[in-house]
Amino acid sequence: MTTFILVCLCGGLGAVARFILDTSIQRWWSRAFPFSTLVITAVGTFCVGLAAAAFMNHAVDTRTYLLFVIGFFGGFSTFSTAVNQMTSLVRSHRQWSALAYLAITVLAALACLALGWWMGSLNR
Template sequence: MIWLAIALGGGLGAMARYGANLWLYPLFEQRFPLPTLCINVLGSALMGVAYVWLIERGTDHPVLRHLLMTGFLGAFTTFSAFSLDAFALMRNGASLTAIAYVLLSVTSCIIAVSLAIKITSEYL
């Protein structure tokens, strides 16, 4: 049942992201990825709400948690999971580790996408 919930949530989250992009991109110039930033911030905020509602308040229902957090928000923006991981590190007193995680994640991902584009452009 959890796998089905993740699949359903993921499908809905991916469609929501696509719809948000269709709606937001015409509103902004393309010089700065503001629509992506908005989606990432919204997804992170929703992840925070879901975390409190489903986990901290003790109302956790595994199927609903996976539908919303893993599926929907995971597809809407993986940045929400990244943000929750960083928050958990800070909350557990590992602030330096959280800062290193954030810097390493962002830098590594930018390097990875840059290298992948370069390599793929040259060889495919």
């Protein structure tokens, strides 16, 4: 039960961190392209890659992995927000921007996950 509560709390902290980063980027980036969500997705998937490599290399235990990956980064980086922003681009008749955003989001997420995994596996 303690792990469940801690995962929930970490998820809340991740959501707050996401809100702060999203708001900060949006103040700087005032264009229609949803750059803040792309940055958050990239940072989140990179960190999940690091955490997954640390877990697979037995550098962290299961509970720590759950707190960070399921909890914090589950609240921090949500693919549903990216999908919602793609939908908003389509509704505003920016289909090519939506398609580009989809491709960049998926490719960046995979690249950042792989980079995080690789960096997390260097000391092994």
